[in-house]
Amino acid sequence: MLRPFARSLRVAGFFLGVAFFVILAAFPFYWMVITAFKQNSDLYKVTNIPFWFNEPPTLEHVKYLFEETLFARWLLNSLVIGVCVTAITLITAIPAGYSLARMTSRKGEALGIMIFLTYLVPPTLLFLPLSRIIAELGLQNSMWSLVLVYPTFTIPFCSWLLMGFFKALPVEIEEAAIVDGCSLFGAFIKMAIPLSVPAILTVMIFTFTLTLQEFVYALTFISSSDQKPITLGVSTDLIRGDVFFWGEIMAGALIAAIPVAIAYNLFLDRFIAGITGGAVK
Amino acid sequence: MAAVLTRDIVKRFGEINAVNGISLRVPDGEFMVLLGPSGCGKTTFLRIICGLEQQTSGDLLIGGNVVNDIPPRARGVAMMFQSYGLYPHYTVRNNIAFPLHTQRVPREEIQKKVEWASQLLGIGHLLDRRPRQLSGGERQRVALARALVREPTALLLDEPLSNLDAKLRSSARQEIKNFQQRVRLTTIYVTHDQVEAMGMGDRIAVIDHGRIRQVGTPTEIYEDPADLFVATFVGAPPMNIVTNGGGYLGFRPENFLPRDMIAEDAATEFSFRVDRSEYLGSERIVYGVMDGFDSKQPITAKLPPAHVAEGSIRPGEWHPFAVKNSALRHYDTNGNRSSHH
Amino acid sequence: MAVIAEPVVKPVPRFRFILDRREVLETILVAPAILYVLLLVGLPLLLAVYYSLSAYTIYNPTWKFVGLANFEQILQNPTFLDTLRNTFIFTFGSQLLGLVLGKFGAFLLLQPFPGRKIVRALIILPFAVPVALATIAWQWMFDSLYSVINWTMIAAGILTRDEAPNWLGNPYLAMLCIVIINAWRFFPFAIVIFLAGITAVPQDVIDAATVDGAGFWRRNYQIILPMILPIVAIGLIFGIVFTFTDLSIVFLLTMGGPGGATSVLGFAGFQTGIVSGDVAHGAAISLFMLPVLLVVVIFMLRFIRRREI
Numbered sequence: 001m002l003r004p005f006a007r008s009l010r011v012a013g014f015f016l017g018v019a020f021f022v023i024l025a026a027f028p029f030y031w032m033v034i035t036a037f038k039q040n041s042d043l044y045k046v047t048n049i050p051f052w053f054n055e056p057p058t059l060e061h062v063k064y065l066f067e068e069t070l071f072a073r074w075l076l077n078s079l080v081i082g083v084c085v086t087a088i089t090l091i092t093a094i095p096a097g098y099s100l101a102r103m104t105s106r107k108g109e110a111l112g113i114m115i116f117l118t119y120l121v122p123p124t125l126l127f128l129p130l131s132r133i134i135a136e137l138g139l140q141n142s143m144w145s146l147v148l149v150y151p152t153f154t155i156p157f158c159s160w161l162l163m164g165f166f167k168a169l170p171v172e173i174e175e176a177a178i179v180d181g182c183s184l185f186g187a188f189i190k191m192a193i194p195l196s197v198p199a200i201l202t203v204m205i206f207t208f209t210l211t212l213q214e215f216v217y218a219l220t221f222i223s224s225s226d227q228k229p230i231t232l233g234v235s236t237d238l239i240r241g242d243v244f245f246w247g248e249i250m251a252g253a254l255i256a257a258i259p260v261a262i263a264y265n266l267f268l269d270r271f272i273a274g275i276t277g278g279a280v281k
Numbered sequence: 282m283a284a285v286l287t288r289d290i291v292k293r294f295g296e297i298n299a300v301n302g303i304s305l306r307v308p309d310g311e312f313m314v315l316l317g318p319s320g321c322g323k324t325t326f327l328r329i330i331c332g333l334e335q336q337t338s339g340d341l342l343i344g345g346n347v348v349n350d351i352p353p354r355a356r357g358v359a360m361m362f363q364s365y366g367l368y369p370h371y372t373v374r375n376n377i378a379f380p381l382h383t384q385r386v387p388r389e390e391i392q393k394k395v396e397w398a399s400q401l402l403g404i405g406h407l408l409d410r411r412p413r414q415l416s417g418g419e420r421q422r423v424a425l426a427r428a429l430v431r432e433p434t435a436l437l438l439d440e441p442l443s444n445l446d447a448k449l450r451s452s453a454r455q456e457i458k459n460f461q462q463r464v465r466l467t468t469i470y471v472t473h474d475q476v477e478a479m480g481m482g483d484r485i486a487v488i489d490h491g492r493i494r495q496v497g498t499p500t501e502i503y504e505d506p507a508d509l510f511v512a513t514f515v516g517a518p519p520m521n522i523v524t525n526g527g528g529y530l531g532f533r534p535e536n537f538l539p540r541d542m543i544a545e546d547a548a549t550e551f552s553f554r555v556d557r558s559e560y561l562g563s564e565r566i567v568y569g570v571m572d573g574f575d576s577k578q579p580i581t582a583k584l585p586p587a588h589v590a591e592g593s594i595r596p597g598e599w600h601p602f603a604v605k606n607s608a609l610r611h612y613d614t615n616g617n618r619s620s621h622h
Numbered sequence: 623m624a625v626i627a628e629p630v631v632k633p634v635p636r637f638r639f640i641l642d643r644r645e646v647l648e649t650i651l652v653a654p655a656i657l658y659v660l661l662l663v664g665l666p667l668l669l670a671v672y673y674s675l676s677a678y679t680i681y682n683p684t685w686k687f688v689g690l691a692n693f694e695q696i697l698q699n700p701t702f703l704d705t706l707r708n709t710f711i712f713t714f715g716s717q718l719l720g721l722v723l724g725k726f727g728a729f730l731l732l733q734p735f736p737g738r739k740i741v742r743a744l745i746i747l748p749f750a751v752p753v754a755l756a757t758i759a760w761q762w763m764f765d766s767l768y769s770v771i772n773w774t775m776i777a778a779g780i781l782t783r784d785e786a787p788n789w790l791g792n793p794y795l796a797m798l799c800i801v802i803i804n805a806w807r808f809f810p811f812a813i814v815i816f817l818a819g820i821t822a823v824p825q826d827v828i829d830a831a832t833v834d835g836a837g838f839w840r841r842n843y844q845i846i847l848p849m850i851l852p853i854v855a856i857g858l859i860f861g862i863v864f865t866f867t868d869l870s871i872v873f874l875l876t877m878g879g880p881g882g883a884t885s886v887l888g889f890a891g892f893q894t895g896i897v898s899g900d901v902a903h904g905a906a907i908s909l910f911m912l913p914v915l916l917v918v919v920i921f922m923l924r925f926i927r928r929r930e931i
Binding site for chain 1: 641642643644647648649650651652654655656658659662663664665666667669670673723726727730733735741743744745746747748749750751752753754755756757758759760762763765767768770773777806809810814815818860863864866867868869870873874887888891892895896901904905908909911912915918919922923
C-alpha cells in the first residue's frame with residue numbers, strides 16, 4: 001500500500017531537485033530579461049511584484065542603448081577583436097598542434113604539456129608587466145592591445161585541443177600523400193587541414209567566446225570608452241557616478257551574453273575533453 | 282637492372298637496431314615478399330625504401346639511382362598501406378589523379394591515365410564516389426589504381442590484407458597477384474603470413490631480428506631452409522628439429538611417415554611413440570616423441586587420414602617411422618645449414 | 623600491358639628538401655606558438671618577478687633593485703594579511719560549495735527524464751556567460767533598495783522591510799555574496815566534470831559491484847568516486863586557479879569593500895599596481911599567487927606522469 005506513495009514521493013523529490021537547480025542557474029538570466037524590458041516606473045517601485053511586468057514591456061532601454069550610448073561601438077570592437085584574435089590563434093595553433101601531435105619521442109608530449117600549463121598562468125599575475133610592455137609599444141588605451149594579448153591564453157588552449165585532434169587522425173593518409181608526391185608540408189596542408197575542418201571550426205568559435213568573456217586585461221589596458229569591448233563597456237560604462245541604469249545594463253548584458261552562452265553550450269563537451277585530456281581512459 | 286637494390290641498410294632506434302644490415306636485390310618485374318614475425322624489422326625496411334624512414338647507414342638504389350637523401354615524393358615508388366590510405370575527402374577520381382597532380386602532369390594526360398588505370402582495374406563506374414562509399418575490395422582496387430597510375434619504379438605493399446576477414450583475404454590476394462602478373466610491376470610485399478608469402482611471391486626474403494635469414498623461391502624456402510629459424514617459421518606445422526650429435530636434424534612432418542609407407546630404400550628409420558593425434562579431414566597430425574633424439578617441441582607427423590583409420594597408429598605405442606634421406610636436412614650447432622647433404 | 627616508365631628520379635637541388643626533414647618542419651611549425659607564449663607569458667612573468675624586487679612605479683620607472691624590501695613591507699601591512707585570508711576563504715568556500723552543488727546536480731542529471739537536454743543547457747548557463755555580465759546581474763539582485771531576494775523574503779513574511787539586509791554593505795554578507803556568485807559560476811562546470819567522470823566508469827564495473835552486493839552508497843563512494851577522482855581533481859585545479867587569481871567579481875561587485883572585507887589578491891594587485899601606479903608593490907602582491915600556482919602545476923605534472931605509466 002505504501003509502495004506507490006513512496007515512489008511518487010521520490011519522483012516529486014527528484015523533480016523538486018531539478019527545479020531547484022534550474023532556478024538557481026537560470027533565475028539571474030530571467031531577471032536580466034525582465035529588467036531589460038520593464039519600464040522604469042515599474043522597475044523602481046518597491047510595492048510592485050518584481051517577477052513579471054506590471055506595466056506593458058518596453059524596448060526603451062534597448063533603444064537608448066543603441067542611440068545614446070557607445071553600445072554599438074563596443075559590439076563592433078568586440079567583433080574586430082574576436083576576429084583578429086581568432087585569426088592569430090588559428091595561424092599559430094594549427095601548425096603547433098599538428099607539430100606537437102606528430103612529433104616522435106617524448107619531446108612533443110613534454111612541449112605540449114608546457115604550452116598547456118601556460119594557459120593556467122593568470123592575467124592577474126601578468127597584467128602589470130604586460131601593461132608596461134603595451135605602454136612601450138604605444139598601444140595603451142587601444143583595443144589593439146587586446147588583439148596582441150588575448151592570444152596568450154587562446155594559443156595554448158587551442159594548440160592543446162588541436163593536438164588531441166590531430167593525434168586521432170590516421171597517419172597513414174599523410175604518409176600516402178608523402179609517397180604520392182607531397183612534401184611533408186604539403187601533406188599537412190592538403191591532408192591534415194581539410195580533414196580537421198570540424199575541429200578547426202570548434203576552435204574558432206571557442207576562441208571567439210573566450211575573447212568575449214575576458215575582462216581583466218580589458219579592464220587593465222583600456223580606459224577610453226570608445227575602445228572598450230562589449231563586456232567591459234556594459235559592466236563599467238553604463239554606470240554614471242553612482243547612478244546605475246539597470247534597464248540598459250541588463251539589456252546590454254543580455255545581448256552580449258546570449259551568443260556566448262549558445263556557443264558555449266554547443267561546444268562544452270569538447271572543452272571538457274580538452275582540459276581533462278582524457279584523464280579517464 | 283635491379284629496380285630496387287639495398288646495400289647493408291641499418292636502422293637504429295635509440296639502442297635497438299630495427300634493421301640490422303639488409304642487402305637485397307629486387308630485379309625488374311619481380312614479386313618479392315618480405316616475410317617475418319611482427320617486430321622483425323620488415324615494415325621498417327619497407328618504410329626506408331619508400332623514404333618514410335631514413336636509414337642510419339647503408340645505401341639504397343631505386344632504378345639505378347642512389348636515393349639515400351631523396352625525399353619520398355621524388356623516389357618514384359608507390360606504396361599501398363595496411364588500410365589503403367585513401368584520401369577520404371577526395372573522390373575516387375581525385376584519389377587516383379593525386380600522384381599525377383603533385384608531379385604537375387598536364388590535365389589532359391591526367392585524365393587519360395586515370396581512365397586507363399580505372400579501366401584496367403574495372404572501377405570506371407566508381408570514379409565519382411568517395412572512399413567511404415566503397416566496399417573493402419573496391420577500396421583495394423582504387424589503391425592499386427592510384428599506385429599504378431604514376432608508373433612507379435616499384436610498388437610497395439605493407440600487409441595490405443591484414444584488415445580483411447579470411448574469406449575476403451583470399452580473393453584480394455588473388456587480385457593483387459593477377460594485377461602484378463598483368464602489369465609486371467616490380468613489387469615488394471610485406472607480410473607475416475606465410476600462406477600469402479608462398480602463394481604470391483616470385484621470391485621470398487625471410488627476415489628476423491632485422492636480418493635476412495634466407496632469400497629464395499617459395500620452393501627453396503620450404504624445401505631447403507637455410508637455418509633453423511626459417512625451418513621453423515615456414516610451414517604449418519613447422520619442420521621437426523631434433524638434436525643429432527654435434528648439430529641438428531630437420532625434416533618436414535609430411536615426410537615423417539610409417540616405415541611401410543616409404544618405398545625408397547634410402548631412408549632413415551626412427552622409433553616413434555605416438556602421444557596424441559588430431560584428425561583434420563584432409564590429413565591427420567600425430568604428435569609424439571622419438572627414441573634417442575631430443576627435441577624442444579613434440580615431433581609431428583602429417584599422415585593421410587585413411588592410414589590411421591585402419592587402426593595401425595595407436596597412442597602410447599612405439600611405431601617404426603622413417604624419413605627418406607633426401608628429405609633430411611642437417612644443421613650445425615649454430616643452426617645454419619651444413620654443407621654435407 | 624603497361625610499360626614501366628623510366629625512373630622518375632630527377633636531380634633536384636638539396637636545399638629544396640629542407641622542408642622534407644621532419645625535425646626541421648616540426649620546429650618551424652611549432653615555433654610561432656612557442657615564441658608568442660615565451661614573449662608574452664614567459665617574459666612578463668620574469669618581468670613581474672623583477673618588478674617585485676625593484677622600486678618601479680609608473681611615476682618613477684627605475685630599475686633599482688631593492689631585494690625583498692617590498693615583500694617585507696607588504697607582510698607588515700595588516701590589510702594585506704586580511705586580503706590573503708579573504709582570498710583563501712573566497713577560493714575554498716566557493717569551490718566547496720560548487721563541488722557539493724555539482725555532485726548533487728550530476729546525480730540528478732544522470733537519470734534520464736523528459737527535457738533533460740534543455741535542463742542541462744539551462745544549468746550550464748552560469749558557466750557559459752561572461753563572468754563580468756553575470757556579476758552585474760547579481761549586483762542588481764543584491765541591490766540595497768530593489769533586491770529581488772529581499773523582496774521575496776519580505777513578501778514571504780520572513781523579514782520586515784527594516785530588517786532587510788544590505789547584502790553588499792555588510793562585511794560578512796559581502797563575503798558571502800562573492801562566494802555565492804563564484805560557486806554559482808562554477809557549479810555547472812563541476813556538474814559537467816562529474817558527469818564526464820561517471821559516464822566514463824565502465825558499466826561492467828558497476829554491475830560487478832552490484833552483483834558483489836554493494837548497495838547504492840557503497841557503489842557511489844567506494845567504486846565510482848575513487849574512479850572519477852582524477853577527472854574531478856583536474857576540474858578542481860582549474861576552479862582553484864581561476865578563483866584564486868580572480869579579480870572581476872570583486873572589482874564589479876564590492877570594490878574590495880566594505881572596508882577591505884572582500885579584497886582579494888588579484889584585486890589588491892590591481893589597486894596597488896594599476897590604479898595607484900605602484901608597480902613594484904603591485905607585482906609583489908600578485909606574486910603571492912605563485913606558490914599556489916606552483917603547487918597546482920606540480921600536482922598536474924605528477925598526475926600526468928602517473929597516468930602515462
